[in-house]
Amino acid sequence: MKPVCLVLGAGRGIGANVGTYFADHGYHACLVRRSNQEALNESIDLIQKAGNLATGYLINVIEDDSVEDLIENIEQNIGPIEVLVYNLGAQSGMKLLAETSYKEFEWAWRIANLGLFRTAQSLIPLMQQREKGTFLVTSATAAMRGNKNQHSHASAMGGRRMLCQSLNAEFASKGIHIAHIIIDGMVDAPDTLGKMLGDKEFNKLKEDLGSSDLLISPLEIAKTYYQIHLQHRSAWTHELNISSYLDKQWWND
Amino acid sequence: MKPVCLVLGAGRGIGANVGTYFADHGYHACLVRRSNQEALNESIDLIQKAGNLATGYLINVIEDDSVEDLIENIEQNIGPIEVLVYNLGAQSGMKLLAETSYKEFEWAWRIANLGLFRTAQSLIPLMQQREKGTFLVTSATAAMRGNKNQHSHASAMGGRRMLCQSLNAEFASKGIHIAHIIIDGMVDAPDTLGKMLGDKEFNKLKEDLGSSDLLISPLEIAKTYYQIHLQHRSAWTHELNISSYLDKQWWND
């Protein structure tokens, strides 16, 4: 029975790439996304055709009991979850205060914060019994500073960053490696950037950029996620940023 | 008609002191707390006996429409809210992950984040029409780092800090002064520290400390809040910390 790498938010960008990369290195990839069975199948097929193990789930993590049941199910039927990738974003577009509804403000928190908290409460006790586990949390610039059209996103991600710190403070010494990974730039991902821009714009952008590497490669992100997981417990990284060499860092003018 | 200083979270610590201080300087203090009519009356009486204006409200800010109705009511019946003091804390004690319920995790977010967001959406448009307004948000060390027994508090306050930044980014240039004030130490406040320790312990602590000034004086905090409000728009402070000279700063060993 292979150990499991559970990816919550397995769009065809960071999520699916991280899952695939772990599958290539001996893990059973469990890919979870909210919708789009076709895209999910595509990701699962890619892994299986390479001779590796993958299982897909269409689940809305913000629904009651969803992630709790999923974790129980996987642990009983597939294998011990050794790696958790929390890749659920809370971006809902550039909106000023008057354009931001209570509903989306709450949604952002439910997906970015409460979902992580629930996942941690369900999964970390199991990891703790095994004295082993990796919690990789994808984050965004909005966790570091609040821009004017990011009220719900910044509030959600800023809270998530602090939650990663408190989890790390409680559980690192128990052998659980929690990492907060700030993706500070545009990722070459059809399900997020592509969706935001629309297919046509996205393809045009990619054509224009050519091999410039301005878009962050999700495969390259996956390699770093895997290396963080491989780190020996005497030399763990809790926080790091990732951006393209062409990106301006968020703190620079 | 005097301008209003509305204090959400008007316990007999920072909240009531800030309200009283603004009342002393020409504002009608509107003090809001969730419960304890007696303590509320005490705070109101103190202001009125000094010949100043004060009105008290027992309101639970996390209830639907509560703060929205309150703001409308005050604007119609008392005066324009020129100063808003968001002093609602989200501390619910030192609890490890297993001890933290979904319910209190959500409560912390509702009071620290959603409440501020709702207040901003109701009040800032009015301030913006008047091209004038001060938003003073009390914050805590948990907004800056997550400790192991602060999962809900840190997540809530970290989100709040980012929300203060995004509000500032959108509204400073419209004349709304938003300040995030990190209280990094124990405040001499019967309704928070006193409640946490119990009356007996609290009184003993105060006796032991004597005039050492280890506890932060809420009156002295109030003076700084007022000075931030007085700052000219060419020289605004958005973030500052406050601690006793005897406190170790959160970043120090």
Place this chain on the structure above:
Amino acid sequence: MKPVCLVLGAGRGIGANVGTYFADHGYHACLVRRSNQEALNESIDLIQKAGNLATGYLINVIEDDSVEDLIENIEQNIGPIEVLVYNLGAQSGMKLLAETSYKEFEWAWRIANLGLFRTAQSLIPLMQQREKGTFLVTSATAAMRGNKNQHSHASAMGGRRMLCQSLNAEFASKGIHIAHIIIDGMVDAPDTLGKMLGDKEFNKLKEDLGSSDLLISPLEIAKTYYQIHLQHRSAWTHELNISSYLDKQWWND
């Protein structure tokens, strides 16, 4: 004998304004600048004509024994230095790495870091004996992040920020109030911004801006410096930022 407010870096911007403001409130202002006797006299005259005390010095703080002798001299002949304003900047223009000489890299450190260290070593023991003293350090955005043409400035100011923290960590509990004040914007100052732009450009800029308050008023900064000094020891601020309501904060896009 009045207590002294010693301003190192007393150009006709923040420095002279802070000195004047403290002189208005009962301090003997000792103004120190490296050059320009005429401008120094002008600042001193303004204070004296208002009926207050001021003494001027042309001193290059980076020279050996300069600040050490000055502090001894003032303490013996003028009065106890109760307030120190370290207002020496280390900006030397926008220069890429190839344009930055070893010499100016060292100069920036000498003025921003070593000068503050020497001042602290000379003055803080005296303040400590009196269990009283305020150390106000003017800082810049470059202390918070390094931009591409700020190699020497950022290195110098980043070091200075940490030194302010270590001084605070050692001496706050001894009654010495150390504050690190990040000026994040252009100040309306003829001796710095004016010198950088040239008189003609500077005057044109001010005319164009009119009463927009985009330039930070050094008088308004002085008021905040004074308020920090007034803070009671139970409620001290160590770090704060100041910018115009029209400034974009350094962390925002």
Place this chain on the structure above:
Amino acid sequence: MKPVCLVLGAGRGIGANVGTYFADHGYHACLVRRSNQEALNESIDLIQKAGNLATGYLINVIEDDSVEDLIENIEQNIGPIEVLVYNLGAQSGMKLLAETSYKEFEWAWRIANLGLFRTAQSLIPLMQQREKGTFLVTSATAAMRGNKNQHSHASAMGGRRMLCQSLNAEFASKGIHIAHIIIDGMVDAPDTLGKMLGDKEFNKLKEDLGSSDLLISPLEIAKTYYQIHLQHRSAWTHELNISSYLDKQWWND
């Protein structure tokens, strides 16, 4: 001709381990330390016995022209420097302000800041011509906050962090990968921790700790340095922390 990995500060901890690791992966390791020919020979021998290339230098980097000449020499006689590891620390013990001499305050800056600046000015133009290069800078907690007995160290490392940011801001887009790596914990290193504690204490500590992994393994650090170097330019990390799973993070209580 193999590419060179130049390690400045090649003590038998992080420095020698990083050099050895890069030598194992195809680099000519150039190890530089200030003194102790015997220890240097030991490190060089280890690499050579494994069939890899290494050259040792006893050089005091703070001396005029030292690092400039070294870089020229290596580029002409050994190979292109593709990786630079700036591993020179500036720790000189726990000293309060009165115990810190001007001399050691200056030394800390010369080694932590000026040395890095000089290295960057000599080496980055060569890397830029080749559109390729990795600059790995070892940093410490003192770059993030100043403790009371760290005046010289904190000032030096705080400045260094900002310099790394400004170098990154100018040169990342030119293909130079600059990383600031915060080592937040005690490293199992005979030439630093061992020297600080003395041989006897150090050995006793290691015996007591056994296989607890409280001391950070320099070999494990080396692996992370190498992975940062391997990162594709579309997904670079500029800043990360490393600590043992048993270490309390600097921001936690």
